[in-house]
Amino acid sequence: MNPTPILLKHLRRHRLRDLVPAALALFATIAFGAAAQAEESIHHVSSEVCASCHQKIFKQWQGSMHANSTALKDPIHGTFYKMVVGDPTQEDVKHKASGKYPICLQCHAPNAAKDGKTKLDEMAAYSEGVNCVACHTLKSYKGVRGEDGKLRLGLKAYEVADTLQGPQGINNGLAQLASASDDLFGGVGVGGGADSQKPNPHLGEPVEFEGKEIQALPMEGNPRLMKTSDSCWGCHDQRNNPHGVPLCQTGNEYIDSKTDVNCLSCHMPVTDGLADHSMGGGHSKPMLKRSVVFDVDTKRDGDVLKTSVYIKNQQPHALPTGAPFRNIYLKLTAYDDAGQPIWQNAEGHPAEDDPQAYMAYALADDEGMPAPPPTATQPGDDTRLKPHEERVLEYEIPAEGVALVRGELYYNLLWPNLVKKFDHLPEDVKEPVLIAESEQAMTVE
Numbered sequence: 001m002n003p004t005p006i007l008l009k010h011l012r013r014h015r016l017r018d019l020v021p022a023a024l025a026l027f028a029t030i031a032f033g034a035a036a037q038a039e040e041s042i043h044h045v046s047s048e049v050c051a052s053c054h055q056k057i058f059k060q061w062q063g064s065m066h067a068n069s070t071a072l073k074d075p076i077h078g079t080f081y082k083m084v085v086g087d088p089t090q091e092d093v094k095h096k097a098s099g100k101y102p103i104c105l106q107c108h109a110p111n112a113a114k115d116g117k118t119k120l121d122e123m124a125a126y127s128e129g130v131n132c133v134a135c136h137t138l139k140s141y142k143g144v145r146g147e148d149g150k151l152r153l154g155l156k157a158y159e160v161a162d163t164l165q166g167p168q169g170i171n172n173g174l175a176q177l178a179s180a181s182d183d184l185f186g187g188v189g190v191g192g193g194a195d196s197q198k199p200n201p202h203l204g205e206p207v208e209f210e211g212k213e214i215q216a217l218p219m220e221g222n223p224r225l226m227k228t229s230d231s232c233w234g235c236h237d238q239r240n241n242p243h244g245v246p247l248c249q250t251g252n253e254y255i256d257s258k259t260d261v262n263c264l265s266c267h268m269p270v271t272d273g274l275a276d277h278s279m280g281g282g283h284s285k286p287m288l289k290r291s292v293v294f295d296v297d298t299k300r301d302g303d304v305l306k307t308s309v310y311i312k313n314q315q316p317h318a319l320p321t322g323a324p325f326r327n328i329y330l331k332l333t334a335y336d337d338a339g340q341p342i343w344q345n346a347e348g349h350p351a352e353d354d355p356q357a358y359m360a361y362a363l364a365d366d367e368g369m370p371a372p373p374p375t376a377t378q379p380g381d382d383t384r385l386k387p388h389e390e391r392v393l394e395y396e397i398p399a400e401g402v403a404l405v406r407g408e409l410y411y412n413l414l415w416p417n418l419v420k421k422f423d424h425l426p427e428d429v430k431e432p433v434l435i436a437e438s439e440q441a442m443t444v445e
Helices: 004-013 016-039 047-051 055-062 075-084 110-115 132-136 173-180 230-236 250-257 263-267 285-289 416-421
Strands: 138-141 158-160 164-166 207-209 212-214 219-221 292-301 304-313 327-335 341-344 358-364 378-382 390-398 404-412 433-441
Touching (some): 047 055, 132 164, 230 250, 230 263, 292 433, 304 327, 304 404
Parallel strands (some): 164 219
Antiparallel strands (some): 207 212, 304 390, 327 358, 327 404, 358 378
16 A cells, blocks of 8 residues: 555645654554454454354354355364265365366365365364355455366355455545645544444554454445345355265356345345345245245045145245255145144155155266265266246045145255265254144044
């Protein structure tokens, strides 16, 4: 930064005797700011630093999957990472099949990927996964398709800045002009208020706050990225495995929906002036519950109950979306007047007993047999709900003794076979989540 133009501006507006201490302070501030920034690259800044001021946002983020995205914290991702890459606490680990730097780190640990590191416990900024700086230094979106037609994922899909990017930035230019002029009131009332008196590292200078020294973290406005889906697509658009088989496909699904609603409207709604940084998705029960309309309608027809199960996907992408092993399924049960089940659509998991009640994206090997994401060579059946799709499942239930028909819709993060295979995973990851229910009482005849 060149201080000369700033000093000349002060020379024109202040007497010389007032300028000397101001000039010394200005030089000291510039020197201190440059030194502070030289000490730590912005992408090495921990979210704990941001928590000093943005406590509510930090707490929301801390419970999000972005904060728990690395192989150190996400047990599902960690399981696959160890299978196809190796130990996330070791340096210079390569993808086993390709011998290259693990592409998954571009999304799951972007700050480490920027440094070409694989030892994720080396510093907080690595182990924090998609932390504050990882998102707020994205400058512009280039798209996930490179000029050569190959996918470029995560950070590779962006131009990355060395200054923070915000939805509106620090718009204090008018106040600075007013305070630097001969305005007798020093710009009071123009962008002022109590908050303007607090130390703010986003103004470009280091500050001391509650006994902590915080380096300069300059911020600029970038609404075209930070207030649009472009801020999401680098990681959430699409992802193929090494065989070119589509895994995550949310971007293609979104395009198919022809929606104008951006991702942030649902996943980061604004409340009391703050965007929700918990960024709920497939791990958030409230998000899952509002994603679907579910209703059971039963009518007696002689000795059977003709039952229609209505399911509508309210989202502009498939349900479920994201990782291919996510799935939803229906359990439909008829109960007698003592609350005992006397009929159900599937004795066990409906994947085998009632295929229409199981909605998932399958992957297969060359023989068409089920295969895990890293080794699949072709897509299997895709029975998920398409964007905004309405689906009705029809059943005929023997009417004798039925007092209640109840439908339950479950969401599961893993295919049934993976639940059995990955028995080391925590129960809350393996267990299905009830996301919708509907029941109808019947008159027993």
